[in-house]
Amino acid sequence: MSFWIDPLKVAADWLLGIFTGWGLPEVAAQILIGFLGVLLLISVLMLLDIFLVWVERKVVSRFQDRIGPNRVGPFGLIQPFADIIKLLIKEDTTPGGADKVVYNIAPMLSMMSVLILWAVVPLAPRILGVDLNVGALYIIAAGAIGTLSIIMAGWSSNNKFALIGAFRQVAVMVSFEIPMLATLLIPTIFAGSMGLSAITQDQNIWYVFLAPLGALIFLIAAIAELGRAPFDMGEAESELVSGYNIEYSGMKFGMFYAGELLHAFTFGGFWAIMFFGGYRFLGLEQVSAFLAVAVIVFKAFVGYWIIMWVKYTLMRIRIDHMLAFNWKFLTPLAFTLLMVVALMNALLAGTPTWFYVSGMFLSNIVLAWIAIEIARSYSRREREKVEGSTRVVEAHH
Amino acid sequence: MTGQQIIFLAVALFTLGSGFMVVTTRNLIHAALWLISTLFGVAVVFAILNAGFLAVVQVVVYIGAIAILFIFAVMLTRKDMRDQGPQTNQNWWVGALIAVLVFGGLVFLLQGWNGLSRTAADIPSGFDAVAELGTALVSPAGYVLPFEVASVLLVAALVGAVYVAFNRK
Numbered sequence: 258m259s260f261w262i263d264p265l266k267v268a269a270d271w272l273l274g275i276f277t278g279w280g281l282p283e284v285a286a287q288i289l290i291g292f293l294g295v296l297l298l299i300s301v302l303m304l305l306d307i308f309l310v311w312v313e314r315k316v317v318s319r320f321q322d323r324i325g326p327n328r329v330g331p332f333g334l335i336q337p338f339a340d341i342i343k344l345l346i347k348e349d350t351t352p353g354g355a356d357k358v359v360y361n362i363a364p365m366l367s368m369m370s371v372l373i374l375w376a377v378v379p380l381a382p383r384i385l386g387v388d389l390n391v392g393a394l395y396i397i398a399a400g401a402i403g404t405l406s407i408i409m410a411g412w413s414s415n416n417k418f419a420l421i422g423a424f425r426q427v428a429v430m431v432s433f434e435i436p437m438l439a440t441l442l443i444p445t446i447f448a449g450s451m452g453l454s455a456i457t458q459d460q461n462i463w464y465v466f467l468a469p470l471g472a473l474i475f476l477i478a479a480i481a482e483l484g485r486a487p488f489d490m491g492e493a494e495s496e497l498v499s500g501y502n503i504e505y506s507g508m509k510f511g512m513f514y515a516g517e518l519l520h521a522f523t524f525g526g527f528w529a530i531m532f533f534g535g536y537r538f539l540g541l542e543q544v545s546a547f548l549a550v551a552v553i554v555f556k557a558f559v560g561y562w563i564i565m566w567v568k569y570t571l572m573r574i575r576i577d578h579m580l581a582f583n584w585k586f587l588t589p590l591a592f593t594l595l596m597v598v599a600l601m602n603a604l605l606a607g608t609p610t611w612f613y614v615s616g617m618f619l620s621n622i623v624l625a626w627i628a629i630e631i632a633r634s635y636s637r638r639e640r641e642k643v644e645g646s647t648r649v650v651e652a653h654h
Numbered sequence: 655m656t657g658q659q660i661i662f663l664a665v666a667l668f669t670l671g672s673g674f675m676v677v678t679t680r681n682l683i684h685a686a687l688w689l690i691s692t693l694f695g696v697a698v699v700f701a702i703l704n705a706g707f708l709a710v711v712q713v714v715v716y717i718g719a720i721a722i723l724f725i726f727a728v729m730l731t732r733k734d735m736r737d738q739g740p741q742t743n744q745n746w747w748v749g750a751l752i753a754v755l756v757f758g759g760l761v762f763l764l765q766g767w768n769g770l771s772r773t774a775a776d777i778p779s780g781f782d783a784v785a786e787l788g789t790a791l792v793s794p795a796g797y798v799l800p801f802e803v804a805s806v807l808l809v810a811a812l813v814g815a816v817y818v819a820f821n822r823k
Contacts (some may be wrong), residue, residue, distance in 0.1 A: 356681075356683075356684075359683075359684075359687065389706060389710075390706065390707075390782065390783075390784055391706055391707050391710045391784060394707070394710045394711065394714060395710050397714050397718065398710045398713035398714045398717075398718065400718070401713055401714055401717050401718025401719075401722075402713075402717070404718060404722060405690065405717065405721075405722065408722065408725055409687070412683060412725075412729070420729075424726075424729075427722060427726075431718075431719070431722060434718070451784065
């Protein structure tokens with residue numbers, strides 16, 4: 258087994274030799290190596306997170322026709338470190354009447370809910386934390402802990418804006434979990450497994466060609482789950498000042514902020530794994546594990562860029578419209594799509610690949626068209642209820 | 655004592671301690687948060703038992719949905735989060751008696767059971783617990799009838815809730 262194919266195994270064997278040479282029993286050495294692996298993954302992620310701050314600020318300034326950070330270091334690359342120093346030396350305030358323990362646990366849970374997601378992410382054929390056979394559900398379970406952290410932050414801050422922001426954000430997150438779960442089941446149907454590794458391995462044809470509508474619904478639900486614009490109800494600066502994290506200062510706020518950025522990047526990665534072949538690209542993953550990691554990081558960045566593109570282009574939607582859109586449009590559509598995909602998958606089983614793919618693709622497009630037509634006729638009726646009388650008057654003139 | 659037993663005892667202590675805090679703390683939100691840690695302990699027990707699917711479902715359903723609803727309900731219905739009155743009523747001894755009787759009965763039953771000293775057989779490789787569970791839920795030889803009855807019950811509850819809450823214009 259060469260280093261380029263499976264670097265982690267080689268490194269683990271090398272460390273095992275060293276540790277047992279020191280006289281450690283093999284079980285203890287294995288546990289130690291496991292901990293070192295987790296430490297390595299989290300350290301890389303946190304370093305990446307620092308870089309993401311720079312990426313986010315640069316991209317938003319491009320969308321807003323500005324230059325962005327460009328003073329500290331080449332292209333402003335050192336800027337995030339300046340930000341971190343600022344956050345670290347800021348006064349750590351706790352509002353009066355706050356529930357101190359809950360107040361301090363909330364930012365940790367927020368960061369943790371993002372980091373634990375990476376336990377199941379297959380970075381390369383042999384580089385993954387754990388090949389959980391319920392990986393798709395695990396994503397939703399980790400999201401539940403994120404929801405919890407937001408409501409804890411909002412409640413313990415003893416602030417009206419924080420509480421209202423938390424309520425709204427949690428309402429959105431709990432609602433959009435449902436279409437997200439339904440669309441996560443679509444790759445499960447194709448691959449016959451909920452494991453992310455099996456889903457990646459099965460994508461000889463990217464699932465986005467089999468279920469383009471599923472990929473789109475997953476992206477919308479993911480953006481809502483992240484609480485980013487146009488679904489940034491928890492923050493809503495103009496109404497709630499900053500929402501659930503208003504009372505947090507210094508690095509505690511930094512943990513919410515860094516958690517949000519890493520969460521967005523992570524969901525870019527999940528979008529890539531579920532619908533764009535994960536670490537697979539033209540057989541590059543067979544050449545070297547490092548190339549496979551580069552492929553999935555690139556795909557995750559593309560997903561992250563699309564999420565940023567949406568965030569900095571669209572306006573915030575009103576909360577009642579947002580929830581109505583989810584419950585009356587997205588959820589029924591996601592479940593219909595799930596049923597259609599399951600049915601087509603059974604009907605088209607055994608047909609040639611080109612027929613299977615085009616059948617799947619067309620059924621998705623037809624369903625999307627029907628859904629949009631229904632939504633259009635509904636909104637036309639609603640508009641006529643409001644504007645109908647004025648239009649009649651205009652016609653008479 | 656094996657490593658697994660140590661982990662189990664730690665998790666069990668954590669779960670029971672959290673459960674105790676649920677019923678003794680005076681702050682209702684804290685009670686809900688302790689309930690979440692209790693449910694999380696149960697999820698860890700499932701994971702120790704190699705029931706990964708149940709562990710994840712436990713977190714999704716109980717922590718992600720039910721506990722969050724509890725917190726919402728407490729926040730929307732209570733003005734003051736602290737409980738002022740006495741925490742027990744005059745029937746406390748009946749509850750204590752039932753608890754002691756149940757505990758005694760369980761100890762009595764487990765005395766004659768030899769499962770405590772046996773170790774579980776290894777799960778054969780290639781055994782897909784999720785697939786087995788799914789097949790059992792929908793096969794006529796398995797649990798299709800209880801599964802469907804439970805689904806109908808849930809749908810009835812859902813329809814009933816919508817009917818009660820429906821605002822006729």
